[in-house]
Amino acid sequence: MSVVPVGLVQMTCSASKEENLAKAILKIREAAAKGAKIVCLQELFTSLYFCDVEDHENFLLAEAIPGPSTETLSSVAAELGVVLIASLFEKRTKGIYHNSTAVLDADGAYLGKYRKMHIPDDPAFYEKFYFTPGDLGYKVFKTKFATIGILICWDQWYPEASRITALMGAEILFYPTAIGWSTAQDEATNIEQYNAWQTIQRSHAVANGVHVVSVNRVGMEQDGAMKFWGGSFVSNPFGTLLYKAPHDQEEIAVIDIDTKLTDYYRTHWPFLRDRRIDSYQPITKRFIDED
Numbered sequence: 001m002s003v004v005p006v007g008l009v010q011m012t013c014s015a016s017k018e019e020n021l022a023k024a025i026l027k028i029r030e031a032a033a034k035g036a037k038i039v040c041l042q043e044l045f046t047s048l049y050f051c052d053v054e055d056h057e058n059f060l061l062a063e064a065i066p067g068p069s070t071e072t073l074s075s076v077a078a079e080l081g082v083v084l085i086a087s088l089f090e091k092r093t094k095g096i097y098h099n100s101t102a103v104l105d106a107d108g109a110y111l112g113k114y115r116k117m118h119i120p121d122d123p124a125f126y127e128k129f130y131f132t133p134g135d136l137g138y139k140v141f142k143t144k145f146a147t148i149g150i151l152i153c154w155d156q157w158y159p160e161a162s163r164i165t166a167l168m169g170a171e172i173l174f175y176p177t178a179i180g181w182s183t184a185q186d187e188a189t190n191i192e193q194y195n196a197w198q199t200i201q202r203s204h205a206v207a208n209g210v211h212v213v214s215v216n217r218v219g220m221e222q223d224g225a226m227k228f229w230g231g232s233f234v235s236n237p238f239g240t241l242l243y244k245a246p247h248d249q250e251e252i253a254v255i256d257i258d259t260k261l262t263d264y265y266r267t268h269w270p271f272l273r274d275r276r277i278d279s280y281q282p283i284t285k286r287f288i289d290e291d
Helices: 017-033 056-061 068-080 153-157 159-167 187-208 261-268
Strands: 003-010 038-041 083-093 096-104 110-115 140-142 147-150 172-177 180-182 211-216 218-221 226-229 233-235 241-244 251-258
Touching (some): 003 017, 017 038, 068 083, 083 172, 153 159, 180 187, 187 233, 241 251
Parallel strands (some): 147 172, 172 211
Antiparallel strands (some): 003 251, 140 147, 180 226
16 A cells, blocks of 8 residues: 555553553544554553552553453454554563564554663653663564554654664654653743654654654643643654644544655655765764764
């Protein structure tokens, strides 16, 4: 397919994994009814964003991938004939946990998973307490409708991640996300933070000539201290917004993505052609000292 209808599910979450999964499935069905062929859910959609605290009890939320949630979602994918992108808290073994995303093809087949590579540690985002950094490398998945690349939340700030995934053949980059504002912040700070978040991802679209789909959660969590800012969006390969969700409500949107535009933009703005790969070795260093 050249034109792929992509569904974004921006929703609030509760403390119940069962309720969140059931709610997500209802919204997947709604997106499919609107014509979606690929549906992306937000980061860690089966729970509240538990990384606001360092609490060992939260490890009980984790599950194997493939496992119970992917088994349920596989049946939904096969029934509806849609590709599903599902971000889950993965228990790999005792003491090793990952922030991962599973991809299920339109026939329900499990295509694999991507493990989040960049793990943040900020106030109310204590992800290093829970997640081991990904060790599967960057991934693309050849689905029925498109070859897609998955990156997760904090990955979205790193151009290296989007570049590598695009070079591996991704036609669309998906970013399941959980990011929000502290309710103690002023509005000017909120606007600046959201704009930076959106701008860096739109720049990945421009630099790589691919569509970018970013799906964030929404609503108040962490006992009212954090408002997840929604604002899910789709960018075309030259940074133009095709869709932007509201900041304060749940939303299900289906946006047509024409993957043929990648060739158009890459030939008219040949950034990939003019890359000087012979000069990029210094990027593998942590920092380049002058001496």
